[in-house]
Amino acid sequence: MKPSLATRLSLLFAACTAAVSLIAGIVFNRASEAHFAELDHQLMAGKLAFFQETLAGVTNAAQVPSREAELRGELERHPDLGLRLTGPDGSRWFERLPSATGTETAAYRELPAPLDPQHPDGSRLTLILDITHHQHFLQRVQRLIWLTMGLSALATALLGAWAARASLRPLRRISATAAHVSAQSLTTRLDSASFPVELRGLADELNAMLARLEDAFQRLSGFSADIAHELRTPLTGLLTQTQVVLARPRTLEDYREALHGNLEELQRLTAMVNDMLLLAKADHGLLAPDRQPLELAAEVDALLEFYAPLAEERSIRLEREGEMQLRGDRGMLRRVLANLLDNALRFSADGTAIRIRLQPGSVSVENQGAPIAVERLPYLFERFYRTDSARREGHGEHAGLGLAICRSIVRAHGGEIRCESNDGWTRFIIEFPAISAP
Structure with a gap:
C-alpha cells in the first residue's frame, strides 16, 4: 500500500531538513577545524622564533645539554607544547612531548622547521602542539550536529505532517462534496473563493462540471418525460380504437378503416422512433455523412x-x-x-x-x-x-x-x-x- 500524500510530503520535508542540517554541520565542522589549525599555526610560529634563537649555534648533540635548562623552562610554561631536535642524519638530539594530556589519548599537530634558517638541509626543529582539547570540542560539535539533524528532521516531519494535512484539507472538502453528489443533489457547488489559489481553478472546473451534469440530467429527465408524453397519446389512441373495434362484431369496411387509422399512427410512431435513433447516433458521434x-x-x-x-x-x-x-x-x-x-x-x-x-x-x-x-x-x-x-x-x-x-x-x-x-x-x-x- 502506497503511503498517503501527507506522509510523503512529511518525509520529504524531513529529508530536506536533515540534508540541509547535515550540510550546514559539515561546513561548520570544517570551518572550525580550519580555524583551530590557523590558531595553532600562529601559536607555534610565535614560539618557533624563540627556540631557533635559543638554539642558535648548536651544531651537534653534545651542545644541546647546555641549552636544555632554558628549553625545559620554556616548555614548562607551555605544557601543551613539545619540542624535538634531530640532526642532519635524522638522529634524535632532544625530545619532550606535551605534558597536558596522556599519550594514549593525545592528538598532536606538528610544525617542522630548520634549526638554522640559513642551512635548511641541516639540523631540524619540530614543535609539537597538543590539540586534544580541540579534537574533543570538534567531536562534541559533531555529536551536536547529528543530534540537531535528528531532532530537526523529527520536528520537521511532525510540522510537515500538520502542514500537509492542513494544506490538503480543501482536497478533502472536494472529496466529501463529490461523495455526496447524487441525482438529488446536483445543485451542490464548491465555494471556490475559500480555496487556495492553486486549487481555485480545480474548484471552478468541478463546479462547471457539476453545472453541466445538472443541465444534462435535467435535459435527460425532460427528454424522458417528453418521450413518454409523445408516445402515450398515440399508443392510447391505438389501444382505445382497437378496443372499440373489438367490442362487438364489425363489418369488413369498419375493420379496414380501423386498420388504416392504426397504420397512420404506427407510421408516425415509427418516424418518431427513427428520429430519436438518429439523434442518439449523433450524440455518440456515430452520424457519419457521406460527403x-x-x-x-x-x-x-x-x-x-x-x-x-x-x-x-x-x-x-x-x-x-x-x-x-x-x-x-x-x-x-x-x-x-x-x-x-x-x-x-x-x-x-x-x-x-x-x-x-x-x-x-x-x-x-x-x-x-x-x-x-x-x-x-x-x-x-x-x-x-x-x-x-x-x-x-x-x-x-x-x-x-x-x-x-x-x-x-x-x-x-x-x-x-x-x-x-x-x-x-x-x-x-x-x-x-x-x-x-x-
Missing part, C-alpha cells in the same frame, strides 16, 4: 418545386437567391432544408414570401410571420421543444424533433445553425465553414 460534391442550388430548387402546391394554396411566394457548392451528404442536407422549409410554411403568414439565400459558407431560410421571443431562441433546437406553450395532445404530426435533427446533421458536417427573429422576419442561418469548398 460528395453538391450543387446546393439544384437541391433547393427541387424542394421548392415539391412544396410549391402547398405554398400556392396560401399565396406564399417561394424564392431562392444565390448559389453554393459544398461537399456533404445529399440525403441529410435535403432533410435539413426540408425541415426548415416545412417550418417556414407552417409559421408564415398568408400572402408573404419565403426566401432561401445561398452564400459561400452559409445558407439562410427566411419567412415572415409571428416573431419568436428572444428568450425562446436558445431552446428552439432542443428535442420536443415547441414555441407554443400548450401541447396539443393527439393533434398534429410534428413531435418537436425536426430542429434538433437539423442541428445534429449540421454539426455532423462541421457547421452550426442558429435562429434570428426580428423586423417581422425569422431566419434560420446555417454556416458551413468546414465544408464550403467543393
Whole structure:
C-alpha cells in the first residue's frame, strides 16, 4: 500500500531538513577545524622564533645539554607544547612531548622547521602542539550536529505532517462534496473563493462540471418525460380504437378503416422512433455523412418545386437567391432544408414570401410571420421543444424533433445553425465553414 500524500510530503520535508542540517554541520565542522589549525599555526610560529634563537649555534648533540635548562623552562610554561631536535642524519638530539594530556589519548599537530634558517638541509626543529582539547570540542560539535539533524528532521516531519494535512484539507472538502453528489443533489457547488489559489481553478472546473451534469440530467429527465408524453397519446389512441373495434362484431369496411387509422399512427410512431435513433447516433458521434460534391442550388430548387402546391394554396411566394457548392451528404442536407422549409410554411403568414439565400459558407431560410421571443431562441433546437406553450395532445404530426435533427446533421458536417427573429422576419442561418469548398 502506497503511503498517503501527507506522509510523503512529511518525509520529504524531513529529508530536506536533515540534508540541509547535515550540510550546514559539515561546513561548520570544517570551518572550525580550519580555524583551530590557523590558531595553532600562529601559536607555534610565535614560539618557533624563540627556540631557533635559543638554539642558535648548536651544531651537534653534545651542545644541546647546555641549552636544555632554558628549553625545559620554556616548555614548562607551555605544557601543551613539545619540542624535538634531530640532526642532519635524522638522529634524535632532544625530545619532550606535551605534558597536558596522556599519550594514549593525545592528538598532536606538528610544525617542522630548520634549526638554522640559513642551512635548511641541516639540523631540524619540530614543535609539537597538543590539540586534544580541540579534537574533543570538534567531536562534541559533531555529536551536536547529528543530534540537531535528528531532532530537526523529527520536528520537521511532525510540522510537515500538520502542514500537509492542513494544506490538503480543501482536497478533502472536494472529496466529501463529490461523495455526496447524487441525482438529488446536483445543485451542490464548491465555494471556490475559500480555496487556495492553486486549487481555485480545480474548484471552478468541478463546479462547471457539476453545472453541466445538472443541465444534462435535467435535459435527460425532460427528454424522458417528453418521450413518454409523445408516445402515450398515440399508443392510447391505438389501444382505445382497437378496443372499440373489438367490442362487438364489425363489418369488413369498419375493420379496414380501423386498420388504416392504426397504420397512420404506427407510421408516425415509427418516424418518431427513427428520429430519436438518429439523434442518439449523433450524440455518440456515430452520424457519419457521406460527403460528395453538391450543387446546393439544384437541391433547393427541387424542394421548392415539391412544396410549391402547398405554398400556392396560401399565396406564399417561394424564392431562392444565390448559389453554393459544398461537399456533404445529399440525403441529410435535403432533410435539413426540408425541415426548415416545412417550418417556414407552417409559421408564415398568408400572402408573404419565403426566401432561401445561398452564400459561400452559409445558407439562410427566411419567412415572415409571428416573431419568436428572444428568450425562446436558445431552446428552439432542443428535442420536443415547441414555441407554443400548450401541447396539443393527439393533434398534429410534428413531435418537436425536426430542429434538433437539423442541428445534429449540421454539426455532423462541421457547421452550426442558429435562429434570428426580428423586423417581422425569422431566419434560420446555417454556416458551413468546414465544408464550403467543393
